[in-house]
Amino acid sequence: MMARQVLTRDAGQDRDGANAAPIQRPISLANEVYETIISQLMALKIAPGARITVDNLSRELGVSQTPIREALGRLEGEGLVHKTHLIGFSAAPQISARQFADLYEMRLLLEPNATRQAVSRLTDETLAVLIEAAGVMGRRAKSGDERARYSQFARQDAVFHDLIVQTAGNELIRDTLAHQHVHFHIFRLMFHSRVTEEALEEHEAIVSAFEARDADAAERAMRSHIERSRDRLLPVFE
Ligand SMILES: [Zn+2]
Secondary structure (H helix, E strand, O other), X not given: OHHHHHHHHHHHHHHHHHHOOOOHXXXXXXXXXXXXXXXXXXXXXXXXOOEEOHHHHHHHHOXXXXXXXXXXXXXXXXXXXXXXXXXXXXXXOOOOHHHHHHHHHHHHHHHHHHHHXXXXXXXXXXXXXXXXXXXXXXXXXXXXXXXXXXXXXXXXXXXXXXXXXXXXXXXXXXXHHHHXXXXXXXXXXXXXXXXXXXXXXXXXXXXXXXXXXXXXXXXXXXXXXXXXXXXXXXXXXX
């Protein structure tokens, strides 16, 4: 999901450069509003299940209701926001223990194997992009509060995992994982620095295996990362 958004934005900038089309403005405003709301959801500034009022957001972000409604409509389509007749919008509830178990079962079936495939299709360019994506996460932002950084890490994690699956080349698997919004849901479960610190080390192991073009090690490192991620979050349901 994330990588595609980046690509879309790049394409938009190219068009801007060529035509300076004014129609890009409202699109990018809606996009900015979307990014802001999704950050607030991930950082739990808007709690799971909490009501979201268009009026409040409009005042808080200093924009009209139109881009807010547009962004909320898009989030609704992605299942991250719910809309109830006569009540309005609310943040998607936290995933259940069962949904969590199912999600990790699916990840373990798909991602380690995709990581193995990715090694065989790895080019110098994709390797550089992967190293860069892992590096961005490790860089400590000097400004911004902890929650904002956490939300940024969550989104960068999504980009990293999507890049690997994209490199593997099976678009069906990539779409299946993207539609689950795995990182959105798991990062809302627990707000804790351990979640990010440990994940960084595990990502490093994955990147090292890619650098060595070692398919076995890459598959193993991804399986271990997903299992450990599951075990870090499991206490939420106890
Ligand atoms: Zn990860």
